[in-house]
Amino acid sequence: MISFLYSCAMSILQHLLPIVKFIPHKKLQYFATHQGQVNINQAFQSKPIWIHASSGEIEYAASLIREIRLTNPEIPILVTHTSLSSLNALKKLDVHAIGVLPFDQKNSVKKFLNRVQPRICLLARTDLWPEMISELENRKIPCCLFSATFAKGSKKSGFIASLFLRPAIQKLTQIYYVATEDQNLCEQLYGPIKTGLVLGDTRYDQVVHRLLNSKKIPLPYFEKILLLGSTWAEDETALMASVARLKSSGWKFIWVPHEVHFKPINQLLSQLKNKSLSVGLYSSDFANWNWKDFDVLLVDQVGQLASLYSHSQIAFVGGSFKKQVHSVMEPLAAGCTVLVGPYHHNNREALEFKELDFVIEIDAAVDLTSICQKLMLDHDRRKSLILSQVGLRTGATKKLMGQLKTMGVFDAHPLEQPLESN
Secondary structure (H helix, E strand, O other), X not given: OHHHHHHHHHHHHHHOHHHHOOOOOHHHHHHHHHOOOEEEOOOOOOOOEEEEXXXXXXXXXXXXXXXXXXXXXXXXXXXXXXXXXXXHHHHOOOOOEEEEOOOOOHHHHHHHHHHHOOOEEEXXXXXXXXXXXXXXXXXXXXXXXXXXXXXXXXXXXOHHHHHHHHHHHHHOOEEEEOOHHHHHHHHHHHOOOOOOEEOOXXXXXXXXXXXXXXXXXXXXXXXXXXXXXXXXXXXXXXXXXXXXXXXXXXXXXXXXXOOOOHHHHHHHHHHHHHOOOOEEEHHHHHHHOOOOOOOEEEOOOOOOHHHHHHHOOEXXXXXXXXXXXXXXXXXXXXXXXEEEOOOOOOOXXXXXXXXXXXXXXXXXXXXXHHHHHHHHHOHHHHHHHHHHHHHHOOOHHHHHHHHHHHOOOOOOOXXXXXXXXX
């Protein structure tokens, strides 16, 4: 009955897609006009491995894609998404084809599967589509959820969502969980699951790989640097006075706001100067950088943050005074002790490493000077322990590859008909 209601709802919504194209919302317009389309970069010689990473989930898929390309370069990879915001990241991946997930309606799903002919479908993290999963099961095409996480209070844990998702989850070939807690919660929400393994979080492999292979930024060494990364106006307002006081104790700062266009950069620049902090811009002053000349390196270009964490001893991660903290994985992988504001409970890693005292919660009235000075007393020991904890969490990608090999995913799977781009 639930499956029938879902199918009816999707059929009705599909008829509304032409109207959605005229709604002034870029993400909705993008999906409505591109759903089900596939752009082929390299010709397929066999059935592809299909990986679906909705948006930010591409972080979970990147290490898997890289490992497949290294070990089985002859096997084509198709990656689908649903969000315009992930398109630039997808274009950087070494894959044969990029597409947009079809609308989750029976005929659209069948048409898509007839065209792409996947040997397996791998869903990153939590993105579940009942019609698609049902049709894959009908065709005996394996469908697995990897780096699967489940959280109480999320939209997908509600009573109505659970009713619709339960049949889909029960039809999955395999679920590869991040942690035992995810497996337990999944079974609480959706009933006993016939197949499931805890493999860990593939993002750790991606973050460590990116850190080791990112371009090296030739920033002169300084013994006391606080990096403030992915900050919003709320973070900057909350910490500005504390940063100014910390300067008097001999600290320097790398400040990387989340938005780097003209207005927010100028607003932050003005705030820093009002606190008597000398500021150099990455775009204009970095070539001849000397910490004697400036208190703050203000980064006004995108794509630099990951490479800069290794130059700091302590990092503050933004969003945590606004609504929800950004990822703490990258500074932790660089061995930094991480400071966060009160809004960090959305982030599993922040909570895990907070228990270990490697992520520290602060408020707007905090005395940063005493905290940072105390942390520096045993910085080398803390850094070693943080790197050790991150290392313990790597390896999920190779475990997943082992599972796929056991399933025969890397065996020969010839195409039934030539695959053509839209």
